[in-house]
Amino acid sequence: MEKELRLMKGNEAIAEAAIRAGADGYFGYPITPQSEILEYLMEANPRETTGMVVLQAESEVAAINMVYGGAGCGKKVMTSSSSPGISLKQEGITYIAGAELPCLIVNVVRGGPGLGTIQPAQSDYFQATKGGGHGDYHLIVLAPASVQEMADFVEMSFDLAFKYRNPVMILSDGAIGQMMEKVYLKPQKKRSDEILPWATTGKPATRERNIITSLDLDPERQEKFNHKLIAKYREIEEKEVLFEEFMTDDAEYLFVAYGTSARICQKALQMARHEGIKAGLLRPITLFPYPKKRLNELADRVKGMLAVEMSAGQMVEDVMLSVNGKTRVSHYGRMGGMIPTPEEVLENLKLFIKGQEKWQR
Amino acid sequence: MAEINTNDIVRPENLTYVKSKILTDNVMHYCPGCGHSTAHRVLAEVIEEEDLQSRTVGITPVGCSVLMYNYIDVDFQEAAHGRAPALATAVKRLMPEKFVFTYQGDGDLAAIGTAETIHTCNRGENILILFINNGIYGMTGGQMAPTTLEGMKSSTSPYGREVATMGSPIKMADIVALLPGTCYVTRQSVNTAGGVRKLKRALKKAVQYQNEKRGTCFIEVVSNCPSGWKMTPVESNKWMEENMFPFYPLGDIKVPAE
Numbered sequence: 069m070e071k072e073l074r075l076m077k078g079n080e081a082i083a084e085a086a087i088r089a090g091a092d093g094y095f096g097y098p099i100t101p102q103s104e105i106l107e108y109l110m111e112a113n114p115r116e117t118t119g120m121v122v123l124q125a126e127s128e129v130a131a132i133n134m135v136y137g138g139a140g141c142g143k144k145v146m147t148s149s150s151s152p153g154i155s156l157k158q159e160g161i162t163y164i165a166g167a168e169l170p171c172l173i174v175n176v177v178r179g180g181p182g183l184g185t186i187q188p189a190q191s192d193y194f195q196a197t198k199g200g201g202h203g204d205y206h207l208i209v210l211a212p213a214s215v216q217e218m219a220d221f222v223e224m225s226f227d228l229a230f231k232y233r234n235p236v237m238i239l240s241d242g243a244i245g246q247m248m249e250k251v252y253l254k255p256q257k258k259r260s261d262e263i264l265p266w267a268t269t270g271k272p273a274t275r276e277r278n279i280i281t282s283l284d285l286d287p288e289r290q291e292k293f294n295h296k297l298i299a300k301y302r303e304i305e306e307k308e309v310l311f312e313e314f315m316t317d318d319a320e321y322l323f324v325a326y327g328t329s330a331r332i333c334q335k336a337l338q339m340a341r342h343e344g345i346k347a348g349l350l351r352p353i354t355l356f357p358y359p360k361k362r363l364n365e366l367a368d369r370v371k372g373m374l375a376v377e378m379s380a381g382q383m384v385e386d387v388m389l390s391v392n393g394k395t396r397v398s399h400y401g402r403m404g405g406m407i408p409t410p411e412e413v414l415e416n417l418k419l420f421i422k423g424q425e426k427w428q429r
Numbered sequence: 430m431a432e433i434n435t436n437d438i439v440r441p442e443n444l445t446y447v448k449s450k451i452l453t454d455n456v457m458h459y460c461p462g463c464g465h466s467t468a469h470r471v472l473a474e475v476i477e478e479e480d481l482q483s484r485t486v487g488i489t490p491v492g493c494s495v496l497m498y499n500y501i502d503v504d505f506q507e508a509a510h511g512r513a514p515a516l517a518t519a520v521k522r523l524m525p526e527k528f529v530f531t532y533q534g535d536g537d538l539a540a541i542g543t544a545e546t547i548h549t550c551n552r553g554e555n556i557l558i559l560f561i562n563n564g565i566y567g568m569t570g571g572q573m574a575p576t577t578l579e580g581m582k583s584s585t586s587p588y589g590r591e592v593a594t595m596g597s598p599i600k601m602a603d604i605v606a607l608l609p610g611t612c613y614v615t616r617q618s619v620n621t622a623g624g625v626r627k628l629k630r631a632l633k634k635a636v637q638y639q640n641e642k643r644g645t646c647f648i649e650v651v652s653n654c655p656s657g658w659k660m661t662p663v664e665s666n667k668w669m670e671e672n673m674f675p676f677y678p679l680g681d682i683k684v685p686a687e
């Protein structure tokens with residue numbers, strides 16, 4: 069079957085891609101700027117076509133725990149929300165990480181803290197990449213920069229989630245969620261009817277009972293389990309790093325930016341080159357695992373790196389850790405739902421080059 | 430004298446108690462006289478007698494029964510505190526042919542998990558909620574629960590539950606019975622042989638209603654917590670009969686129309 073071309077919002081693209089990826093269940097709760105995901109799925113009514121379950125839960129807390137229940141049955145399940153709702157989901161997410169369950173969580177980020185604003189932001193980077201809930205764990209985090217990637221990352225997320233039995237987050241923002249672009253949609257995949265050996269599907273006489281739990285009261289065994297998780301995260305860091313580079317070959321100054329900020333930096337980069345400034349861009353696509361190695365290599369060649377984020381300066385810490393003092397690192401950001409213009413990004417690159425950047429650690 | 434062979438004595442008709450095959454050989458961690466162990470046993474018997482093992486998924490709570498999965502030989506998921514009904518909702522929606530139950534204490538079901546309890550029942554999810562109401566937080570050492578009786582002492586109501594500042598004990602079974610989504614709501618006990626038999630009958634009815642997809646079944650077991658109540662098992666049962674049963678009367682609250 070041919071790929072299908074459509075004009076869609078980022079949020080709608082996620083919803084349609086989920087159906088087409090053969091997702092078994094979606095559990096959500098309305099919150100701006102991502103309610104279109106639930107609305108789209110309710111309207112599409114995939115129960116009648118693929119058999120996918122779509123349920124509006126009583127809260128984000130219930131929704132993420134429904135995801136736990138579905139994932140524990142080995143099903144392809146997902147939820148989506150925006151920042152305040154994702155905070156509520158954190159308890160469930162750490163249980164999912166602790167029980168080693170695969171699932172997809174979408175965060176269409178808005179500005180905070182608190183109720184904040186409904187406008188786009190990238191201020192949930194720490195929460196997404198450093199765990200978010202309690203305990204030592206990581207999500208795999210993908211950062212789409214276009215509506216096309218919103219669609220493509222759904223199936224990719226499910227694949228990664230099942231490969232590692234680990235929750236995956238798509239960390240988007242209100243801009244990408246709301247904007248409309250052309251998107252190529254993949255053909256409909258059949259939902260899997262495979263019974264996974266670890267899943268709770270009813271115990272036949274032929275196997276031991278399966279138990280999905282994140283509890284181990286024995287500290288020695290729990291520590292062993294923590295080591296197992298660490299080994300898994302190291303393997304993910306080894307094998308799953310994704311990033312994109314623009315004009316890094318001869319770059320003297322490097323923008324580091326993901327998602328919406330990366331799009332703005334692409335424009336700022338062209339403007340800089342026009343003025344003779346040798347700028348480049350590294351766009352991390354996976355935020356965990358982070359492209360540490362590549363940034364460290366580039367640090368040998370560039371005179372400085374400017375992290376551009378719609379936050380007070382979160383990802384910049386990973387840039388600093390990656391380059392480990394080899395080159396100058398700074399940050400430029402807007403907050404509260406404000407989106408930087410390419411002009412102001414270029415302006416701040418120039419200040420950075422002159423050593424006059426405003427951001428101080 | 431003729432030699433006595435144990436096999437001549439251990440015959441089904443000579444046994445008053447046979448351990449269900451669905452109960453594992455793990456030693457239960459419950460305190461002596463605790464109602465949890467009896468409730469487990471009855472549930473295991475029903476799973477065995479109704480031949481449900483291969484299609485059962487149980488959800489354990491956070492509370493004393495968190496390790497229930499060590500004792501009953503079916504597939505289990507362990508939920509976060511209060512969230513068991515949310516897990517059960519998804520399990521059942523995604524695998525409608527399974528028998529899905531949650532097993533929850535009063536802190537789990539009636540405090541932190543109230544929203545999940547109410548909304549799961551309101552949606553009429555085809556699951557069984559087995560609710561062990563012992564009027565206290567057992568696992569964390571005897572703090573006040575939403576179901577703690579007026580005047581009842583606990584480590585966080587050391588002068589007795591004061592309704593003016595702590596609210597009245599909540600009757601969850603009566604609340605969920607008001608919701609159209611529940612098909613069967615009953616209150617039972619496990620402190621006597623008769624109580625155990627009645628609970629077993631209630632569980633079998635619930636299995637039938639689940640098979641018929643009639644909606645949510647909610648079985649409350651008014652139970653004891655000798656450790657949390659700081660009583661001997663015998664004292665705790667007497668106290669339960671004299672204080673808990675009058676406030677939480679046993680019997681059916683809602684039965685489906687035939």
Ligand SMILES: Cc1ncc(C[n+]2csc(CCOP(=O)(O)OP(=O)(O)O)c2C)c(N)n1
Pocket residue numbers: 491492493494510533534535536537538561563565566567568569574654
């Ligand atoms: C989010 C969260 N809050 C608090 C606790 C601590 N905690 C564990 S069990 C429990 C109460 C258990 O009481 P109940 O549900 O009545 O069950 P019982 O132990 O009496 O059977 C509490 C508060 C927890 N594990 N998780």
Ligand code: SF4
Pocket residue numbers: 458459460462463464465493563567568653654655656657
């Ligand atoms: S603390 Fe109470 S509820 Fe828990 S096992 Fe002991 S008697 Fe039972």
